Amino acid sequence: MRTVTVTVTGERSATAPLTWSQRLQWNDTEWMKPHDHHFNHVRVLDLPEGTTEAAVADAVATVTGRHEALRTRYSTDAHGTPVQVLDDTVTLPLEVHRTTGPEADPAAEGARLAEYRRATRFDLAVELPLRVALLEHQDRPARLVVVVSHVTLDHAGLLLLVQELDTLLHGRATPAELAPVTHQHLDQERAEASPRGLARSEAALAHWEEILRAAPVTLFDPPAGDPPPLDHPDRFGQVTLVSPALALATGTLAARLGTSGTTVLMAALHSALGTLTGRPGVPLRLIASNRGLPEFRDLIGIAFGSCVTLVRTAGEDFPDVVRATGSAAMRAYRRAQCDPVALAALKARVGAERGVPEIELTCGFNDLRPPRTETAATAAELLALLPRTETAWDGPKPRQEARLWYWAQDGDGADVHHALVDLWYLPRERARGLLLAVERLVVDAAVRELP
Numbered sequence: 477m478r479t480v481t482v483t484v485t486g487e488r489s490a491t492a493p494l495t496w497s498q499r500l501q502w503n504d505t506e507w508m509k510p511h512d513h514h515f516n517h518v519r520v521l522d523l524p525e526g527t528t529e530a531a532v533a534d535a536v537a538t539v540t541g542r543h544e545a546l547r548t549r550y551s552t553d554a555h556g557t558p559v560q561v562l563d564d565t566v567t568l569p570l571e572v573h574r575t576t577g578p579e580a581d582p583a584a585e586g587a588r589l590a591e592y593r594r595a596t597r598f599d600l601a602v603e604l605p606l607r608v609a610l611l612e613h614q615d616r617p618a619r620l621v622v623v624v625s626h627v628t629l630d631h632a633g634l635l636l637l638v639q640e641l642d643t644l645l646h647g648r649a650t651p652a653e654l655a656p657v658t659h660q661h662l663d664q665e666r667a668e669a670s671p672r673g674l675a676r677s678e679a680a681l682a683h684w685e686e687i688l689r690a691a692p693v694t695l696f697d698p699p700a701g702d703p704p705p706l707d708h709p710d711r712f713g714q715v716t717l718v719s720p721a722l723a724l725a726t727g728t729l730a731a732r733l734g735t736s737g738t739t740v741l742m743a744a745l746h747s748a749l750g751t752l753t754g755r756p757g758v759p760l761r762l763i764a765s766n767r768g769l770p771e772f773r774d775l776i777g778i779a780f781g782s783c784v785t786l787v788r789t790a791g792e793d794f795p796d797v798v799r800a801t802g803s804a805a806m807r808a809y810r811r812a813q814c815d816p817v818a819l820a821a822l823k824a825r826v827g828a829e830r831g832v833p834e835i836e837l838t839c840g841f842n843d844l845r846p847p848r849t850e851t852a853a854t855a856a857e858l859l860a861l862l863p864r865t866e867t868a869w870d871g872p873k874p875r876q877e878a879r880l881w882y883w884a885q886d887g888d889g890a891d892v893h894h895a896l897v898d899l900w901y902l903p904r905e906r907a908r909g910l911l912l913a914v915e916r917l918v919v920d921a922a923v924r925e926l927p
Contacts, residue, residue: 480570482533482608484540486547488662489564493557494550495664496677497766497778499816501627502550502558504877511874513597515626517634520586520619524646527617529610533570535644536608538651539637540568544660545628545777546637550600560661571609578614586611586619598625605629620645630778631844632767637776659771661778667771668815680783680814681822683807687786688826688835691759695749695836696879696901703900706875713871714896715904717911721861723891725915725922728852732925733795735802738843740918741893743787743794743801745841745882748913750789752906757788761840761878762805764812781812784837794921838879838898845886855926858919864890865915867908871899880907 494502505512523532540546549561571593575585593607605625611618622641624634643649667673704711726737733740742760749758764781766772772779785804789797827834879898884891893914897907 478572480529480533480572482537482540482568482570484537484547484566484568486541486544486562486564486566488544488562490562490662492560492562492662492665493669494560495661495778496668496813496815497630497664497780498550498560498627498661499558500780500782501630501778503816505625505627507877508874510597513595514874516594516598517624517626517629517631518590518594519622519634519638520583520590521622521638521642521645522583523617523620525616527645529572529617531645532610532617532620535641536568536570538644538654539640539776540566540604540606542640542651542654542657543637543776544662545633546604546606546624548605548628548661549602550605550627552601560665562662566604568604568606568608571607573609573611575611575613575618580613582611582613582618585613586621589619590621590623593621593623598627600625600627626778628778629776630765630780632765632780633776633778636774640776655774657774657776659775664771664775664777664779668813677814677818680781680811681818683811684784684814684819685822685826687759687784688823688837689830691786691835691837692753692755692757693830693832693835695753695755695758695838697753698901709872711899712873712876712897713869713899713904713907714873714894715907715911716868716870716895717865717893717908717915718868718887718890719861719865719893719915720890721858721865721919722893722915723887723889724853724861725858725919726891727848728858728922728926729798729918731852732922733798735798737845737848739802739805740798741843741884741914742785742805742841743798744914744917745839746785746787746801747789747792747794747797747917748910749839749880751913752910756790757786758839759784759786759837761837762808762812763840763842764809766812781814782816783808783812794917836879838877840878840881842881842883845884845891853922853926855923858923858926862919865912867911869904871904880910 605628607623609621730737730740762783766779785808787800879901881896884893895907
């Protein structure tokens, strides 16, 4: 391996408070240490024939110069408050690796290199939040590995970064032809500190307070005794469900009810958790991309927010739960921008007033499946797919703040659902039962009115 130094020049330098999105992810990253490398984003770009090392270095320099998030380090001030430190001129190491031989598979070796570089945590006080590594095969650039800290980029920002790099490397545009960058983290921080930004935060905090006062104080009834330490190998794990039936049933029910598949799945999780915990309604923490806002649409940076829903499910028909979930989610997403420091103070105050250290908002949901056109199926088609459902276990996992983090992604002809759980509260078989309950709720509701 050798290293090429890439010199990057941008337009401004500054030290400023974090944006609300940066602070959210900073808090999570600090809590996860020393396992915070699990938050790192990674992508591997397939380079076109004829790409040169110089062209790769130029593309990396261009995007890093244009987008301040990639030139930002993260430190703390004299009071221990995190700040963003932007430099106008930086140097970025471009690692150059070679495949193991002419018969090597560049795709496989690129994937291994990506995982290797992702597994090293960032020291964000001294290190840029971006790593790049070039893989050569038979003396020509074949793959570009990009690793980015989650503190500086969210999932949508990562996709935009990869798209811009790919555009430059394939020659679809020159640097001068790229769209101008109009909104960056420094601009967002100033907007949040403005009267309009503070009013937006207050509105979001009012929504949070309403949920905090209405939600159950606790969700899970733990077994007797003391739980193992958070870093104990038996504390966290993940159950995965792969279900072609759930994928088709989700689309079928969404099409019938005139809603999204995301809303259907969120409603099913609300209902399944209500049954599991015996609570009339269980709050769910959600991730809002905020990318519908014009200032965030093209931001290569971090824009997401945290929000929460609370839906009553006890005694309700599932289609009614779906409709209530859609309304609750829309309201939550509109209130997904607020000051995390003020939110932490609010949680502590309401918890104290209700006689507990904190209100248990420990279940989360995120749908990473790409947007799709929801299509209907027949009952026979759905039921024929049920025997193909599979579950798998993956553990141990590093410690998490959530007791349940439920997320869905697209698979090969099936939806893949994951339940990352605190095993003290949700043992493996109980977590597996939760996944199967979500599947059963959606499939049963979908086939109920089908021929």
